[in-house]
Amino acid sequence: MKTLTVSVVTPDGPVLEDSFEMVSCKAESGELGILPGHIPLVAPLSISVVRLKRENGTEKLAVNGGFMEVRPDKVTILAQSAEKPSDINVQRAKEAKERAERRLQSKQDSIDFQRAELALKRAMNRINVGQ
Amino acid sequence: MKSLASLRDIKGRMDSTKKTKQITAAMEMVSASKMSKAEQNAKSYVPYSEKIQEVVASIAANNTDVSHPMLSKREVKKTGYLIVTADKGLVGAYNSSILRHLQRTIQEKHQSSDEYTVIAVGRKGYDFCQKRDIPVSKSMIGLADQPKFADIKELASETVQMFIDEEIDELIIFYNHYVSAISQQVTTKNLLPITDIETNGSGSQYEYEPDQQQILEVLLPQYAESLIFGALLDGKASEHAASMTAMRSATDNAEDLIGELELSYNRQRQAAITQEITEIIGGVAALE
Numbered sequence: 001m002k003t004l005t006v007s008v009v010t011p012d013g014p015v016l017e018d019s020f021e022m023v024s025c026k027a028e029s030g031e032l033g034i035l036p037g038h039i040p041l042v043a044p045l046s047i048s049v050v051r052l053k054r055e056n057g058t059e060k061l062a063v064n065g066g067f068m069e070v071r072p073d074k075v076t077i078l079a080q081s082a083e084k085p086s087d088i089n090v091q092r093a094k095e096a097k098e099r100a101e102r103r104l105q106s107k108q109d110s111i112d113f114q115r116a117e118l119a120l121k122r123a124m125n126r127i128n129v130g131q
Numbered sequence: 132m133k134s135l136a137s138l139r140d141i142k143g144r145m146d147s148t149k150k151t152k153q154i155t156a157a158m159e160m161v162s163a164s165k166m167s168k169a170e171q172n173a174k175s176y177v178p179y180s181e182k183i184q185e186v187v188a189s190i191a192a193n194n195t196d197v198s199h200p201m202l203s204k205r206e207v208k209k210t211g212y213l214i215v216t217a218d219k220g221l222v223g224a225y226n227s228s229i230l231r232h233l234q235r236t237i238q239e240k241h242q243s244s245d246e247y248t249v250i251a252v253g254r255k256g257y258d259f260c261q262k263r264d265i266p267v268s269k270s271m272i273g274l275a276d277q278p279k280f281a282d283i284k285e286l287a288s289e290t291v292q293m294f295i296d297e298e299i300d301e302l303i304i305f306y307n308h309y310v311s312a313i314s315q316q317v318t319t320k321n322l323l324p325i326t327d328i329e330t331n332g333s334g335s336q337y338e339y340e341p342d343q344q345q346i347l348e349v350l351l352p353q354y355a356e357s358l359i360f361g362a363l364l365d366g367k368a369s370e371h372a373a374s375m376t377a378m379r380s381a382t383d384n385a386e387d388l389i390g391e392l393e394l395s396y397n398r399q400r401q402a403a404i405t406q407e408i409t410e411i412i413g414g415v416a417a418l419e
């Protein structure tokens with residue numbers, strides 16, 4: 001089976017580089033599945049899970065603030081943060097989620113509201129991947 | 132003048148200088164290890180910055196009709212200066228060269244303080260601006276020695292937001308570029324608007340999902356934030372290097388001083404002994 005080289009890079013350094021059979025992720029415009037031989041593509045990713053599939057299983061990454069660059073044999077995911085399930089502190093994410101929810105309820109001006117919303121998304125994404 | 136000091140005084144000074152030397156030598160080693168770590172961080176940031184630059188460049192190169200406020204110059208009513216300094220001293224000329232550069236630039240380019248604002252990273256820069264009534268719109272004190280992107284994300288995105296909201300019309304960053312462990316260079320970078328995107332002509336044609344305009348919307352702020360992060364990492368490496376150099380020369384100076392003190396200590400001790408012998412011999416001669 002053909003494979004893709006996937007590398008995930010963040011400002012804090014490379015997170016992962018390996019070959020996989022398929023990448024599925026959520027772009028801002030909807031779910032995307034990338035197989036080897038895909039046409040070159042650039043797409044921003046939403047705060048979501050990236051699933052990397054290979055023969056013997058799937059790896060998950062919680063991605064925030066990223067976009068992907070696709071070439072026929074290579075996928076590069078650039079993100080402000082990308083975490084493996086083992087790096088995620090679920091307890092902390094839950095606390096962050098509660099904090100964000102509280103902030104959302106106490107209606108403030110729109111910038112804080114947006115921020116809290118993003119924080120909530122990030123926390124839920126982490127919990128989702130971490131569990 | 133030295134002969135006035137008693138043996139005990141000299142001994143005291145020698146002891147205290149030795150202790151100072153121990154401290155500075157330890158600080159030098161701490162800075163050296165922090166520096167190599169910071170160098171590592173700066174290196175691991177490179178793949179990200181290269182890639183994001185490549186993608187931004189390829190979009191900008193292939194689509195001349197794409198426009199975005201962050202790409203286009205506008206009339207400058209207010210300039211934002213982002214200065215990267217340390218929280219503490221003991222780093223040689225690291226802080227002062229940046230601050231001198233800032234002051235000179237302000238004097239040359241601006242008539243009134245309405246025309247500029249400073250975003251200060253580091254306590255030294257913040258205090259400097261406070262003392263001289265330079266307007267500071269944002270500041271960050273207590274940045275970690277090995278900053279993570281998450282630590283500076285807020286500052287970076289707020290700064291970029293200032294540009295988008297037209298609070299500032301250009302953003303210039305001053306930091307010490309890390310050339311090597313013994314050389315750091317004050318560097319000025321025009322960060323926003325983004326004008327100098329190198330197109331290395333890799334010429335990759337991409338499909339864009341959903342479209343270029345929206346991708347730029349997402350990508351450019353991220354690109355600008357990553358540039359700020361890169362400058363901070365570079366500045367941190369320089370800070371540790373400068374601190375290492377400063378501490379090394381302090382250690383060397385202490386060593387010289389100890390040598391001199393030792394010499395005059397021995398000389399005085401010898402003089403005292405000689406005097407005592409002379410007195411004894413004199414006493415003996417008087418008895419005979």
